[in-house]
Amino acid sequence: LLSLPWVETTEEAFDLAEAEKILDEDHYGMKKVKERILEYLAVRKNAPEEHATILCLVGPPGVGKTSIARSVAKALNRNYVRMSLGGVKDEAEIRGHRKTYIGAMPGRIINALTQAGVRNPLILLDEIDKMSRDGHGDPTSAMLEVLDSEQNKSFRDHFVELPFDLSDCMFIATANDLGSIPRPLIDRMEIIELGIYTKREKLEIAKSHLIPKQLTRHNLQKRVLKFTDAAILEIIDYYTHEAGVRNLERTVAKICRKAIRKLLSDPEIKHITVDVPDIK
Numbered sequence: 001l002l003s004l005p006w007v008e009t010t011e012e013a014f015d016l017a018e019a020e021k022i023l024d025e026d027h028y029g030m031k032k033v034k035e036r037i038l039e040y041l042a043v044r045k046n047a048p049e050e051h052a053t054i055l056c057l058v059g060p061p062g063v064g065k066t067s068i069a070r071s072v073a074k075a076l077n078r079n080y081v082r083m084s085l086g087g088v089k090d091e092a093e094i095r096g097h098r099k100t101y102i103g104a105m106p107g108r109i110i111n112a113l114t115q116a117g118v119r120n121p122l123i124l125l126d127e128i129d130k131m132s133r134d135g136h137g138d139p140t141s142a143m144l145e146v147l148d149s150e151q152n153k154s155f156r157d158h159f160v161e162l163p164f165d166l167s168d169c170m171f172i173a174t175a176n177d178l179g180s181i182p183r184p185l186i187d188r189m190e191i192i193e194l195g196i197y198t199k200r201e202k203l204e205i206a207k208s209h210l211i212p213k214q215l216t217r218h219n220l221q222k223r224v225l226k227f228t229d230a231a232i233l234e235i236i237d238y239y240t241h242e243a244g245v246r247n248l249e250r251t252v253a254k255i256c257r258k259a260i261r262k263l264l265s266d267p268e269i270k271h272i273t274v275d276v277p278d279i280k
Helices: 016-026 033-046 066-078 090-095 108-116 139-146 183-187 199-217 227-236 245-266
Strands: 052-060 079-083 120-124 170-175 189-193 223-228 272-274
Touching: 016 033, 016 066, 033 052, 033 066, 033 189, 052 066, 066 079, 066 120, 066 170, 079 108, 090 108, 090 139, 108 120, 139 183, 183 189, 199 223, 199 227, 199 245, 223 227, 223 245, 227 245, 245 272
Parallel strands: 052 170, 052 189, 079 120, 120 170, 223 272
Antiparallel strands: none
Protein backbone atom coordinates (compact mmCIF):
# COMPACT_ATOMS: atom_id res chain seq x y z
CA LEU A 1 0.00 0.00 0.00
CA LEU A 2 2.81 2.38 0.86
CA SER A 3 4.54 1.79 -2.47
CA LEU A 4 1.47 2.99 -4.42
CA PRO A 5 1.59 6.61 -5.63
CA TRP A 6 -1.54 7.93 -3.87
CA VAL A 7 -0.58 11.60 -4.24
CA GLU A 8 2.65 11.79 -6.31
CA THR A 9 2.18 13.37 -9.74
CA THR A 10 4.31 14.88 -12.50
CA GLU A 11 3.61 18.40 -13.75
CA GLU A 12 1.93 18.03 -17.13
CA ALA A 13 3.45 20.03 -19.99
CA PHE A 14 1.02 22.09 -22.04
CA ASP A 15 3.39 23.67 -24.55
CA LEU A 16 1.71 22.85 -27.88
CA ALA A 17 4.61 24.07 -30.02
CA GLU A 18 7.15 22.00 -28.04
CA ALA A 19 4.89 18.92 -28.20
CA GLU A 20 4.51 19.30 -31.96
CA LYS A 21 8.29 19.62 -32.30
CA ILE A 22 8.90 16.41 -30.28
CA LEU A 23 6.31 14.46 -32.30
CA ASP A 24 7.74 15.69 -35.62
CA GLU A 25 11.33 14.89 -34.56
CA ASP A 26 10.44 11.34 -33.52
CA HIS A 27 8.03 10.41 -36.31
CA TYR A 28 7.70 11.22 -39.97
CA GLY A 29 4.16 11.40 -41.40
CA MET A 30 1.32 10.17 -39.10
CA LYS A 31 -0.50 13.47 -39.61
CA LYS A 32 -3.86 12.25 -38.25
CA VAL A 33 -2.36 10.80 -35.06
CA LYS A 34 -0.28 13.90 -34.32
CA GLU A 35 -3.29 16.17 -34.91
CA ARG A 36 -5.39 14.12 -32.47
CA ILE A 37 -2.65 14.23 -29.79
CA LEU A 38 -2.28 18.00 -30.13
CA GLU A 39 -6.07 18.42 -29.93
CA TYR A 40 -6.04 16.32 -26.76
CA LEU A 41 -3.33 18.61 -25.33
CA ALA A 42 -5.27 21.74 -26.25
CA VAL A 43 -8.43 20.40 -24.55
CA ARG A 44 -6.45 19.44 -21.42
CA LYS A 45 -5.01 22.96 -21.27
CA ASN A 46 -8.43 24.55 -21.73
CA ALA A 47 -10.42 22.19 -19.49
CA PRO A 48 -8.08 20.37 -17.04
CA GLU A 49 -11.02 18.58 -15.36
CA GLU A 50 -12.06 16.91 -18.63
CA HIS A 51 -11.47 13.15 -18.53
CA ALA A 52 -8.93 11.89 -21.03
CA THR A 53 -10.19 9.95 -24.03
CA ILE A 54 -8.67 6.51 -24.43
CA LEU A 55 -6.93 6.36 -27.79
CA CYS A 56 -6.53 3.05 -29.63
CA LEU A 57 -3.95 2.98 -32.41
CA VAL A 58 -4.79 0.29 -34.95
CA GLY A 59 -2.48 -0.72 -37.76
CA PRO A 60 -0.18 -3.40 -39.19
CA PRO A 61 3.04 -4.35 -37.34
CA GLY A 62 6.03 -2.00 -37.66
CA VAL A 63 4.19 1.26 -38.39
CA GLY A 64 5.23 2.90 -35.08
CA LYS A 65 2.22 2.42 -32.78
CA THR A 66 4.30 1.67 -29.68
CA SER A 67 6.95 4.31 -30.36
CA ILE A 68 4.38 7.10 -30.89
CA ALA A 69 3.08 6.42 -27.34
CA ARG A 70 6.60 6.96 -25.96
CA SER A 71 6.84 10.26 -27.86
CA VAL A 72 3.43 11.36 -26.52
CA ALA A 73 4.61 10.67 -22.95
CA LYS A 74 7.73 12.77 -23.62
CA ALA A 75 5.64 15.59 -25.16
CA LEU A 76 3.24 15.62 -22.19
CA ASN A 77 6.00 15.18 -19.58
CA ARG A 78 4.29 12.08 -18.19
CA ASN A 79 6.00 8.94 -16.89
CA TYR A 80 5.70 6.13 -19.43
CA VAL A 81 4.81 2.53 -18.62
CA ARG A 82 4.29 -0.21 -21.20
CA MET A 83 1.93 -3.01 -20.32
CA SER A 84 2.08 -5.90 -22.76
CA LEU A 85 -1.28 -7.70 -22.90
CA GLY A 86 -0.31 -10.38 -25.42
CA GLY A 87 -1.41 -13.77 -24.10
CA VAL A 88 -3.16 -12.45 -20.96
CA LYS A 89 -6.07 -14.84 -20.40
CA ASP A 90 -6.79 -14.61 -16.70
CA GLU A 91 -8.90 -11.83 -15.17
CA ALA A 92 -6.69 -11.85 -12.04
CA GLU A 93 -3.75 -10.60 -14.14
CA ILE A 94 -5.62 -7.30 -14.60
CA ARG A 95 -7.46 -7.11 -11.31
CA GLY A 96 -5.16 -9.01 -8.92
CA HIS A 97 -5.74 -12.09 -6.74
CA ARG A 98 -7.52 -12.06 -3.40
CA LYS A 99 -5.03 -11.95 -0.53
CA THR A 100 -6.28 -15.28 0.87
CA TYR A 101 -4.74 -17.25 -2.03
CA ILE A 102 -1.19 -18.61 -1.85
CA GLY A 103 1.10 -16.63 -4.17
CA ALA A 104 -1.44 -13.79 -4.50
CA MET A 105 -0.21 -10.68 -6.31
CA PRO A 106 -1.66 -7.33 -7.36
CA GLY A 107 -2.80 -6.99 -10.97
CA ARG A 108 -0.96 -5.45 -13.91
CA ILE A 109 -2.60 -2.02 -13.51
CA ILE A 110 -1.46 -1.62 -9.89
CA ASN A 111 2.02 -2.91 -10.83
CA ALA A 112 2.22 -0.36 -13.66
CA LEU A 113 1.35 2.48 -11.24
CA THR A 114 3.97 1.30 -8.73
CA GLN A 115 6.52 1.14 -11.55
CA ALA A 116 5.61 4.65 -12.78
CA GLY A 117 5.82 6.10 -9.24
CA VAL A 118 3.13 8.70 -10.01
CA ARG A 119 -0.66 8.63 -10.23
CA ASN A 120 -0.81 10.32 -13.65
CA PRO A 121 1.42 8.24 -15.96
CA LEU A 122 0.83 7.37 -19.58
CA ILE A 123 0.07 3.65 -19.64
CA LEU A 124 0.47 1.90 -22.97
CA LEU A 125 -1.83 -1.12 -23.28
CA ASP A 126 0.16 -2.94 -25.93
CA GLU A 127 -1.50 -5.61 -28.12
CA ILE A 128 -4.96 -5.23 -26.56
CA ASP A 129 -6.34 -7.47 -29.32
CA LYS A 130 -4.19 -10.42 -28.17
CA MET A 131 -6.03 -10.96 -24.86
CA SER A 132 -7.98 -14.21 -24.70
CA ARG A 133 -10.47 -15.76 -22.30
CA ASP A 134 -10.38 -19.10 -20.49
CA GLY A 135 -11.91 -20.81 -17.47
CA HIS A 136 -10.45 -18.17 -15.11
CA GLY A 137 -12.66 -15.37 -16.40
CA ASP A 138 -12.41 -12.82 -19.18
CA PRO A 139 -9.64 -10.18 -18.89
CA THR A 140 -11.30 -7.98 -21.56
CA SER A 141 -14.29 -7.57 -19.22
CA ALA A 142 -11.93 -6.48 -16.43
CA MET A 143 -10.48 -3.86 -18.82
CA LEU A 144 -13.95 -2.30 -19.22
CA GLU A 145 -13.75 -0.81 -15.72
CA VAL A 146 -10.15 0.34 -16.22
CA LEU A 147 -11.00 2.20 -19.43
CA ASP A 148 -14.30 3.76 -18.37
CA SER A 149 -13.75 7.30 -17.08
CA GLU A 150 -17.01 7.12 -15.08
CA GLN A 151 -16.02 3.92 -13.24
CA ASN A 152 -12.23 4.09 -12.97
CA LYS A 153 -12.29 6.84 -10.31
CA SER A 154 -12.60 3.98 -7.83
CA PHE A 155 -10.86 1.03 -9.44
CA ARG A 156 -10.67 -1.84 -6.97
CA ASP A 157 -7.83 -4.31 -7.23
CA HIS A 158 -8.64 -7.60 -5.44
CA PHE A 159 -5.23 -7.58 -3.73
CA VAL A 160 -5.17 -3.93 -2.62
CA GLU A 161 -8.91 -3.91 -1.74
CA LEU A 162 -9.03 -0.14 -1.63
CA PRO A 163 -10.39 2.10 -4.39
CA PHE A 164 -7.66 3.73 -6.48
CA ASP A 165 -8.37 6.69 -8.76
CA LEU A 166 -7.26 5.93 -12.33
CA SER A 167 -8.95 8.99 -13.84
CA ASP A 168 -5.63 10.92 -13.94
CA CYS A 169 -3.91 8.20 -15.98
CA MET A 170 -3.75 8.50 -19.75
CA PHE A 171 -4.28 5.22 -21.58
CA ILE A 172 -3.17 4.50 -25.14
CA ALA A 173 -3.97 1.06 -26.55
CA THR A 174 -2.46 -0.57 -29.63
CA ALA A 175 -3.91 -3.33 -31.80
CA ASN A 176 -3.23 -4.99 -35.13
CA ASP A 177 -6.82 -6.00 -35.75
CA LEU A 178 -10.13 -4.81 -34.27
CA GLY A 179 -11.90 -8.09 -35.11
CA SER A 180 -10.86 -9.84 -31.89
CA ILE A 181 -11.64 -6.94 -29.51
CA PRO A 182 -15.12 -7.21 -27.91
CA ARG A 183 -17.61 -4.52 -28.97
CA PRO A 184 -18.12 -2.98 -25.46
CA LEU A 185 -14.34 -2.44 -25.17
CA ILE A 186 -14.14 -0.79 -28.62
CA ASP A 187 -16.95 1.57 -27.56
CA ARG A 188 -14.81 2.92 -24.71
CA MET A 189 -11.93 3.85 -27.01
CA GLU A 190 -11.36 6.29 -29.85
CA ILE A 191 -9.98 4.35 -32.80
CA ILE A 192 -7.19 5.93 -34.85
CA GLU A 193 -6.12 3.90 -37.87
CA LEU A 194 -2.49 3.98 -38.96
CA GLY A 195 -2.13 3.09 -42.60
CA ILE A 196 0.83 1.70 -44.45
CA TYR A 197 3.81 3.94 -45.26
CA THR A 198 4.32 5.10 -48.83
CA LYS A 199 7.63 4.61 -50.63
CA ARG A 200 8.51 8.29 -50.18
CA GLU A 201 7.74 8.16 -46.44
CA LYS A 202 9.86 5.02 -45.99
CA LEU A 203 12.77 6.77 -47.72
CA GLU A 204 12.50 9.75 -45.33
CA ILE A 205 12.18 7.48 -42.30
CA ALA A 206 15.25 5.48 -43.39
CA LYS A 207 17.33 8.64 -43.92
CA SER A 208 16.35 10.55 -40.80
CA HIS A 209 15.76 7.71 -38.29
CA LEU A 210 16.76 4.17 -39.22
CA ILE A 211 20.20 4.70 -40.80
CA PRO A 212 21.51 7.12 -38.09
CA LYS A 213 20.20 4.72 -35.40
CA GLN A 214 21.96 1.69 -36.93
CA LEU A 215 25.20 3.62 -37.53
CA THR A 216 25.26 4.59 -33.84
CA ARG A 217 24.46 1.01 -32.81
CA HIS A 218 27.31 -0.38 -34.93
CA ASN A 219 29.73 2.41 -33.90
CA LEU A 220 30.13 3.71 -37.46
CA GLN A 221 30.79 7.34 -38.40
CA LYS A 222 28.44 9.00 -40.91
CA ARG A 223 31.35 9.66 -43.26
CA VAL A 224 32.47 6.01 -43.16
CA LEU A 225 29.22 4.48 -44.44
CA LYS A 226 26.86 6.34 -46.73
CA PHE A 227 23.69 5.20 -48.50
CA THR A 228 22.52 6.74 -51.78
CA ASP A 229 18.79 7.44 -52.14
CA ALA A 230 18.66 5.02 -55.07
CA ALA A 231 20.10 2.25 -52.86
CA ILE A 232 17.48 2.86 -50.14
CA LEU A 233 14.70 2.79 -52.76
CA GLU A 234 16.14 -0.45 -54.14
CA ILE A 235 15.86 -2.03 -50.67
CA ILE A 236 12.29 -0.71 -50.23
CA ASP A 237 11.14 -1.92 -53.68
CA TYR A 238 12.82 -5.31 -53.97
CA TYR A 239 13.83 -6.51 -50.51
CA THR A 240 11.20 -5.37 -47.99
CA HIS A 241 7.55 -5.71 -48.96
CA GLU A 242 5.83 -4.63 -45.75
CA ALA A 243 3.45 -2.06 -44.30
CA GLY A 244 5.85 -0.77 -41.64
CA VAL A 245 9.62 -0.33 -41.55
CA ARG A 246 10.88 -3.20 -39.36
CA ASN A 247 12.37 -5.28 -42.17
CA LEU A 248 13.82 -2.14 -43.70
CA GLU A 249 15.68 -1.49 -40.44
CA ARG A 250 16.87 -5.11 -40.30
CA THR A 251 18.20 -4.86 -43.85
CA VAL A 252 20.04 -1.62 -43.03
CA ALA A 253 21.59 -3.39 -40.01
CA LYS A 254 22.62 -6.29 -42.28
CA ILE A 255 24.41 -3.86 -44.63
CA CYS A 256 26.15 -2.21 -41.64
CA ARG A 257 27.47 -5.62 -40.53
CA LYS A 258 28.78 -6.43 -44.00
CA ALA A 259 30.39 -2.97 -44.26
CA ILE A 260 32.19 -3.40 -40.91
CA ARG A 261 33.54 -6.78 -42.01
CA LYS A 262 34.77 -5.23 -45.27
CA LEU A 263 36.41 -2.27 -43.48
CA LEU A 264 38.20 -4.51 -40.98
CA SER A 265 39.41 -7.05 -43.54
CA ASP A 266 40.90 -4.41 -45.86
CA PRO A 267 42.70 -1.51 -44.05
CA GLU A 268 42.97 0.40 -47.36
CA ILE A 269 39.19 0.96 -47.49
CA LYS A 270 38.46 4.08 -45.46
CA HIS A 271 34.80 4.63 -46.36
CA ILE A 272 32.00 2.86 -48.23
CA THR A 273 29.17 4.36 -50.26
CA VAL A 274 26.34 1.89 -50.77
CA ASP A 275 24.75 2.20 -54.21
CA VAL A 276 22.27 0.05 -56.16
CA PRO A 277 24.80 -2.56 -57.48
CA ASP A 278 26.24 -3.04 -53.96
CA ILE A 279 22.90 -4.02 -52.43
CA LYS A 280 22.90 -7.44 -54.13
